[in-house]
Amino acid sequence: MTISFVMFGPPGAGKGTQAQKLAKHFSIPHISTGDMLRQVKASGSPLGQEVSEIMRRGELVPAELVIKIVNERLQEADCDHGFILDGFPRTVPQAVALNDILLNQRKQLSAVVNLEVTEWELVGRLSGRRTCPRCARAYHVLFSPPKQEGYCDDCDGVALITREDDREETVRERLNVYRSQTEPLIHYYRDRYVLQSIDGEQDPETVFKDIVALFEADAS
Ligand code: AP5
Numbered sequence: 001m002t003i004s005f006v007m008f009g010p011p012g013a014g015k016g017t018q019a020q021k022l023a024k025h026f027s028i029p030h031i032s033t034g035d036m037l038r039q040v041k042a043s044g045s046p047l048g049q050e051v052s053e054i055m056r057r058g059e060l061v062p063a064e065l066v067i068k069i070v071n072e073r074l075q076e077a078d079c080d081h082g083f084i085l086d087g088f089p090r091t092v093p094q095a096v097a098l099n100d101i102l103l104n105q106r107k108q109l110s111a112v113v114n115l116e117v118t119e120w121e122l123v124g125r126l127s128g129r130r131t132c133p134r135c136a137r138a139y140h141v142l143f144s145p146p147k148q149e150g151y152c153d154d155c156d157g158v159a160l161i162t163r164e165d166d167r168e169e170t171v172r173e174r175l176n177v178y179r180s181q182t183e184p185l186i187h188y189y190r191d192r193y194v195l196q197s198i199d200g201e202q203d204p205e206t207v208f209k210d211i212v213a214l215f216e217a218d219a220s
Pocket of ligand 1: 090
């Protein structure tokens with residue numbers, strides 16, 4: 001069975017946390033545009049510096065760049081049996097571009113999984129998030145701490161960092177951008193009967209089980 005879906009939701013909803021676990025569970029790649037853009041940023045190239053500035057402000061990176069990255073990534077062989085998109089699409093024009101990409105590559109989406117989390121909870125999650133700069137795993141100082149304080153469980157000796165865009169003023173801007181440009185996609189995908197909403201405020205393991213159940217129900 002091919003499982004290809006979008007993890008959708010506001011900043012801090014748990015898209016990355018769930019996508020990493022689901023990718024292992026279903027043996028399909030986790031494609032995070034945020035992680036891929038952070039790699040572009042780390043390259044230090046002129047494009048990387050431009051991307052860095054935009055992300056620091058909490059705004060969206062130009063669509064052409066993100067669409068090109070996703071189009072190329074989906075052509076890789078590991079996507080032939082499914083994939084999880086995390087952070088893309090983020091606007092209606094990006095969703096239209098994704099339709100074209102999938103049509104050209106003879107692929108299709110099984111679902112768009114929408115994690116529902118209140119804004120109050122999101123702010124608490126983002127302010128306590130710590131991230132591994134090597135494997136991108138997200139921790140939380142209270143809700144999901146690493147075994148050894150300050151260090152990634154999976155990457156020997158790698159110190160966790162606070163993402164630059166998790167500062168309070170940037171978080172506010174990211175939430176504004178979500179409400180104005182990304183949230184309309186809920187209606188877009190609901191109208192196309194692929195939207196599956198999940199209560200993202202439950203503990204991470206329950207959220208994971210709920211998402212897996214969506215696909216197991218489909219398969220039976
Ligand atoms: P991106 O990296 O995609 O950030 P985001 O969408 O804002 O999402 P986050 O990574 O902040 O949150 P998440 O939902 O993955 O939550 P997480 O699992 O980490 O994008 C960053 C930037 O890149 C954008 O602002 C933009 O500039 C650019 N960009 C990316 N894609 C783009 C695109 N398509 N077009 C244009 N620009 C683009 O969890 C958060 C915290 O909560 C963690 O601490 C975690 O441990 C904790 N947590 C998770 N689940 C739970 C739970 N159930 N209960 C309690 N705590 C939990």
